[in-house]
Amino acid sequence: MKLPNIFKIFKQERYVGVDIGTSSIKIVELSKIRDTFRLENYGEIKFSEKEAPMEVYEQSPLKMLDEDVADLLKKIIADTGVSAKQAAFSLPVFSSFSTIIELPPMPKEDMEKAIQFEARQYVPIPISEVSIDSLVIGEEKKKHDEQKNSSSKEEIQQAQQQKLKKKHLEVLLVAVPNEIKKKYQHIAELAELVLVALEMETFPMARALLKGSRGISIVVDIGARSTDICIVDEGVVRISHNLEFSGVDITKAYSAFTGANFVEAEVKKKVIGLNLTPGQLSEAKELTGVVDGIIGETERIIHSYFNKTGRQVQQVVLAGGVSRMPGFLERFHEHLSLPIVIGNPFEGLIYPQELTKTLNDIGPTFAVAVGLAMRR
């Protein structure tokens, strides 16, 4: 969508975020005024129109021809009026590897070698075929531990022990297969964009939804093809999981339950969702099975994180198209006693007031694209 010119008085440096999802491409252009981002343009283009057969709808964008993806991207750029060329693209979680490794304290010049060595153990494909990115995150955490006010003697002792344990460095390691990197570079080039960053989608998602807030959140992104669940602790993505069931499975389950074809079931899912009578719900086992599977996995990850670290998740943030399904948030509430919110990446950004309702509505699906454009 093109925004009115009144919002474009100052010519600011602009950045573009491109999220190539399974069901659509989302694009967001932001500029920055001091510490605040201003929304310049945004838009979404679906991969398949209503008539498209389910097979097409289910296809991963990675399998589509670069030229076809780039053509759609060019179309959405023209339609929205996005003018910046520097763009960050997201990578689906299943396409790359990320982990947090621990290294003993060492001089900076030795770190590169140590990271390469460690990466060999974690990355299941030859290290010569991946690009590795790393970021020290342990330092930041230590600083925070020191800031905490420990009131009792025990707490002080515990904090000191904790600090001793943290003498190692925690390094976030992300490995992207070169082949995938090349593919995205090619798509960007064809769409006349300059690829300035490729980020695994959980990182921009956390950036856009949590905006650096402290505390411990679990972010659940339920898209068309997959559900990504990650724990963000003190601003750092600590754990991420990818489930192979999501929006398309919910549509299929809806179709099985109602006898409607895929296209009709897709509409019913969005309009009625889980707002069914108790009798209907007990009949729709496949449907509730998918939804409860996502909720169960979220609970499992919360417990496993607590068992491993002693740290309790404080809130659940839902994102992705499925989070908008009627009755979905309520079903989460039935199982989890934590605060649960539907994420809105546009919150805190500057935009014309008349867009508030629309942006609140589309927010959950735009989190990745907003987070990419926020990257500097």
Ligand SMILES: Nc1ncnc2c1ncn2[C@@H]1O[C@H](COP(=O)(O)OP(=O)(O)OP(=O)(O)O)[C@@H](O)[C@H]1O
């Ligand atoms: N109001 C709604 N109710 C239920 N489902 C919805 C609603 N709006 C969108 N969806 C579903 O959300 C999915 C699309 O969400 P999203 O745009 O987040 O996915 P994506 O990013 O393309 O996919 P992925 O992240 O898996 O690659 C589709 O399955 C769509 O049917």
Ligand SMILES: [Mg+2]
């Ligand atoms: Mg997505």
